[in-house]
Amino acid sequence: MTISNSKPAISLKNLTKNFGDTHVLKGLTVEIEENTIVGLFGRNGVGKTTLMSILSNQEQATGGTAQVYGHNIWENPEATNRICFIRENQKYPEEAKLAHVLKAAADFYPNWDQDFALKLEKRFRLPKKTQIKKYSRGQLSALAIVVGLASRAPITFMDEPYLGLDPTARDVFYELLISDFGEYPRTIVFSTHLIDEAANLFERVIVLDEGKIVLDKSIEEATESAYNLAGPALAVDELTKNLKVLKVRTLGGLKSATISGHVTEEIAQAATQRNLEISPVSLQDLVSALGHHDDIDPLSTQSQQSPEALAVKEYSR
Ligand SMILES: Nc1ncnc2c1ncn2[C@@H]1O[C@H](COP(=O)(O)OP(=O)(O)OP(=O)(O)O)[C@@H](O)[C@H]1O
Numbered sequence: 001m002t003i004s005n006s007k008p009a010i011s012l013k014n015l016t017k018n019f020g021d022t023h024v025l026k027g028l029t030v031e032i033e034e035n036t037i038v039g040l041f042g043r044n045g046v047g048k049t050t051l052m053s054i055l056s057n058q059e060q061a062t063g064g065t066a067q068v069y070g071h072n073i074w075e076n077p078e079a080t081n082r083i084c085f086i087r088e089n090q091k092y093p094e095e096a097k098l099a100h101v102l103k104a105a106a107d108f109y110p111n112w113d114q115d116f117a118l119k120l121e122k123r124f125r126l127p128k129k130t131q132i133k134k135y136s137r138g139q140l141s142a143l144a145i146v147v148g149l150a151s152r153a154p155i156t157f158m159d160e161p162y163l164g165l166d167p168t169a170r171d172v173f174y175e176l177l178i179s180d181f182g183e184y185p186r187t188i189v190f191s192t193h194l195i196d197e198a199a200n201l202f203e204r205v206i207v208l209d210e211g212k213i214v215l216d217k218s219i220e221e222a223t224e225s226a227y228n229l230a231g232p233a234l235a236v237d238e239l240t241k242n243l244k245v246l247k248v249r250t251l252g253g254l255k256s257a258t259i260s261g262h263v264t265e266e267i268a269q270a271a272t273q274r275n276l277e278i279s280p281v282s283l284q285d286l287v288s289a290l291g292h293h294d295d296i297d298p299l300s301t302q303s304q305q306s307p308e309a310l311a312v313k314e315y316s317r
Contacts, residue, residue: 026211084153137164
């Protein structure tokens, strides 16, 4: 396959995936330019692993097209050695030890960097003599990270790469990813539920919900696309009645609402008059709020639902 810089690294057109009657992906259209780190988020079961499996040739799409560098993935298995997909439940041969896994990866990935792999193996303190099947959950995650980083694949998918990793190992991972990406830029699509912790890795965020892309923005645009408003519940209700409320939290007489949109001069003045506090939304708050559509329809206004009903829904999750 010829890599052409003029084509996006990843291109989806109306991509669908059904498992029997379950319609998981319902027509995704998106392009991802090369050398970008993208966060792929959404609630459990929304289809993140399914999408990464399609993009790494491990699942066939039901409809639409999925391409890397302008080539269909399913019809072009050669594309797969340009792609590295690391996931928690990676299968390894029964008796495999660390050296076997690194050797197999070295044979498979054209850009494999063995010196880097050995350095990573030490940083994560991976045992050499233990069979992989006896590795702890965190050690399995660390091994997947070693393969994912040392493969230097032009497109790397990391599906919740650090389940079970201790905080020190997660810090090591962030540091290594940022420094290696700086030296060897590539396209990395990364899913995690520990969003704020990893937020400064991402240049772009894509959020899936109910089979669709509900947010696709740069990290700055994403966090500027909503804000929190907090204070006495009645004052919050009054100010937000004509705004798009994504999520509310109520505690006694106090309420905090996550609002879609920008803070206008008018809203800022009204908030000051009512002693309400406006604060930026974190990426994790935003992703969480976007997953609340069955509690509150983000396209509806709060005036269509009573504040009491909203609070009940929030508590009943
Ligand atoms: N082989 C399969 N057969 C049937 N259903 C499947 C299969 N693989 C995935 N699914 C279903 O597809 C949906 C999407 O699953 P997927 O693993 O892609 O979600 P996810 O977003 O990665 O979730 P999580 O955040 O929990 O890891 C789920 O409802 C899941 O049950």
